[in-house]
Amino acid sequence: MAPTTLTISSKNYSSWSLRGWLLCMMAGLDFDEHVMPVDDPSTRAELLLLSPSFLVPCLTHDGVKVWDTLAIAAYLDEIRPKAGLLPQDARARAHCRAICGEMHSGFANLRSALPMNLKAHYPGFKVWAGAQADIDRVTEIWRECIGNYGGPYLFGELSMADAMYAPVCLRFLTYDVALDPVSRAYCQTMAQWPALQDWIAAAKTEPDELEELDAEF
Known part of the structure; x- marks a missing residue:
């Protein structure tokens, strides 16, 4: 059988790579990482949000090629149904799919x-109004899920929703975003997730090759 591979880009900058990697880890998949070089034009376009399609x-895996994060999540749930990527309750599963789709699009x-940017930290960062509306919606989702399902994760136990929202937690920590107590506690819980800690540690060993990334926004 051909080896299972997950193609990713920069661990420091690529939130979509992180989501796919966490999903594979949650599914217990044995895979090799193939890291795209950051000087590859398609990789740089994607990291700078200039690419119309995430590569x-x-x-x-097993002769199947899946290149969209949400499609990867669905595929992994099919081949590893006992991994718990989706909640057991049908209504909770529907809710989980909905908030994953909202993050995806x-x-x-x-x-x-x-x-x-996992190497950076910006205390007192000023968030502009358009982004604040998105922050408010994300934290509304988190409060609703944790209120309904009891925490500490969005659906009680780890699910694909936590993988989808993990990069947002890291963004909030990087940019010192002011959060309500429930959302702050969720970010702190996520920061202690061993898989996420492993990713962050690897990201911090990457060379600083995209210094201009922040200037794009």
Whole structure:
């Protein structure tokens, strides 16, 4: 059998790569990482939000190639149904899919105003109004989920929703975003997730090759 591979880009900058990687880890998939060089034009376009189609992450498994994060999540749930990527309750599963889809397709202002950069920290960062509306919607989702399902994760236990929102937690920490107590506690819980800590540690070893990234926004 051909080896399972996950193609990703920069661990410091690529939030979509992080989502795909966390999903594979949650599914217990044994995979090799293939890291796209940051000087590759398509990789740089994607990191700078100039690419119309996200090329990473891309999962190759058992002859199947899946290159969209939400599609990867659905595929992993199909091949590893006992991994718990989706909640057991049907209504909770529908809710989980809905908020994952909302993250997948929305929050453009948040993405552009608070680009992922795990090496950076900006105390007192001023968030512009358009991005604040996205922040308010994200924290509304978090409060609703934790209120309904009891925490500490969005649906009680870890699910694909936590993988989808993990980069947002890191953005909020990087840019010192003011949060309500429930949202702040969720970010702190996520920051202690061992898989996420492993990713952050690897990101901090990357060379600083995209110094101009922040200037794009």
